[in-house]
Amino acid sequence: MKTTVLLLGATVAAVGTLAACGGGSSAQTTTGGAAAGAAVSVQNVSGVGQTLVDSSGKTLYFADQEAGGMVKCTGNCLSFWMPATGTATDAKSVTGLGVMKRSDTGADQLTFQGKPLYTFKLDSGAGKAQGNNVTDSFSGTSFTWHAATTTAAAAPTQPPSNSSGGGYGY
Numbered sequence: 001m002k003t004t005v006l007l008l009g010a011t012v013a014a015v016g017t018l019a020a021c022g023g024g025s026s027a028q029t030t031t032g033g034a035a036a037g038a039a040v041s042v043q044n045v046s047g048v049g050q051t052l053v054d055s056s057g058k059t060l061y062f063a064d065q066e067a068g069g070m071v072k073c074t075g076n077c078l079s080f081w082m083p084a085t086g087t088a089t090d091a092k093s094v095t096g097l098g099v100m101k102r103s104d105t106g107a108d109q110l111t112f113q114g115k116p117l118y119t120f121k122l123d124s125g126a127g128k129a130q131g132n133n134v135t136d137s138f139s140g141t142s143f144t145w146h147a148a149t150t151t152a153a154a155a156p157t158q159p160p161s162n163s164s165g166g167g168y169g170y
Contacts, residue, residue: 039090040097040110040117042150048129052094052112052148054119057126060084062115063143069114074104077138081131081145084117086110094150112148120145 045051045059052060061081065072073081085108091097098111110117120131132147 039086040084040094042094043127045127045129045147048132048147048149050150051129052097052117052150053126054084058119058123059127059129059131060110060112060117060148061120061131061145062112062117062148063145065141065143066116067114069100069111069116071103071109071116072141073116073118073138073143075139077136077141077143080121080136081118082121083107084110084119096150115148117148118145 039055040052040060041055042050043053043057045053048059054060063073063081073083083102086097086099087108088099091099091110094112096113098114099108100111100116101107102109102116120134122130124130129147131145134145136143136145
């Protein structure tokens with residue numbers, strides 16, 4: 001237990017103000033693996049459930065505020081939330097995936113059930129879900145982010161919040 005606490009403390013310290021941005025436990029694990037060459041696959045992410053991940057196993061997220069493909073994560077938001085890119089062929093790998101053109105850059109972005117997908121900068125690797133249920137604000141828009149799950153798994157009881165307005169302490 002002492003080693004686990006020390007490792008957890010070191011992990012939290014390494015990401016700086018992760019607690020301030022409301023990240024979850026850093027003891028996330030993944031089972032299964034992304035299919036070779038698949039842009040998106042489904043993996044079991046500890047504490048989240050069956051979750052969409054990119055080809056490197058990183059959790060994919062959507063924001064409630066971008067329902068229906070309305071892109072609102074632009075500018076500084078993109079320094080923390082990176083658009084998941086892909087093609088129409090990639091979108092065939094999981095039911096509910098699609099592709100849209102971003103209104104700000106014209107780049108193709110993957111969507112899930114009509115919502116643009118992103119990875120989160122503070123997820124240090126495969127199987128992490130630090131951005132799940134995080135709230136933040138960029139350019140006057142408040143966002144609530146969720147890991148894209150393929151099951152109706154219950155969300156954590158209390159969503160974390162980033163009260164500093166989206167800065168994540170950087």
